[in-house]
Amino acid sequence: MPTENKPAEPLQVERSTITKLGITGAPSLDPINVFLEDLAPRKGKITVSCYDKSWHAYWGGMWDGLTIGQFFCRLDEHYIISYFSPSLSSMRFSNDALMTLAKKSVIDRRRMRKGYWEFGDSLDQEDARDLFDQIDDLRGVESISVGHQQGALLTDLFGPEWWHLVDEKAVEPNPDWHYLCRIIAAVQQALGQEQPQQEAA
Structure with missing residues (x-):
């Protein structure tokens, strides 16, 4: 119809x-x-x-x-x-800031003879040298999410909840x-x- x-x-x-x-x-x-x-x-x-x-x-x-x-x-x-x-x-993630922060963590932990420092336990000379040499592997990391591919190294550097420290300190002003x-x-x-x-x- x-x-x-x-x-x-x-x-x-x-x-x-x-x-x-x-x-x-x-x-x-x-x-x-x-x-x-x-x-x-x-x-x-x-x-x-x-x-x-x-x-x-x-x-x-x-x-x-x-x-x-x-x-x-x-x-x-x-x-x-x-x-x-x-x-x-x-602010935004910065690889340069991450590299600087990683080196600081090793140097500061090496200077601490014992006890706990901002980034974790103190390091002896051999462990500090080995960890410092690995830092170059972080070059090219473009974000925290990409950083998870280097999770083991970042854990060694900053502790098991490394992303909190990286999110706060591995940053630069966002243009x-x-x-x-x-x-x-x-x-x-x-x-x-x-x-x-x-x-x-």
Whole structure:
């Protein structure tokens, strides 16, 4: 049987206020594009793009009376990055730091004639030399997960729960984090310049 054509229900349409900013002139940064969308009171969305990367955030509980731009300017970079890129950390694994830490562990344990030191029990001269010679095997380890392939050596160097020490101390500042911080700072500066002009208008 032919189906009866039912009249289409009207679509729901919501209006929002969208602002686009193009930012140039930030030191050592490509042009930045920013889309700000005020969806409703206390609700807003922002999209920031620079070169070939984009970051997005939505807030459904902004402070009363603020636009998304004003709200964004009052946030610190740690909070913003937790929305833009939750897995991004200010520090990252460093093979150079791991090698330095491994050598320090052997030297410090050799200097301790007896008892317990930060990295484990003391070492005699022969054991220290043998362990020091093995450290070069760690060259090329690119992450803690890859480091598990050298688990026996890392255990000898740092103890059975070596990954805690490596995760804390075999690190260096993450350039991706600081790059995003500079972009956020540039966006906040631009928004800060825009707001007095908008209020005057």
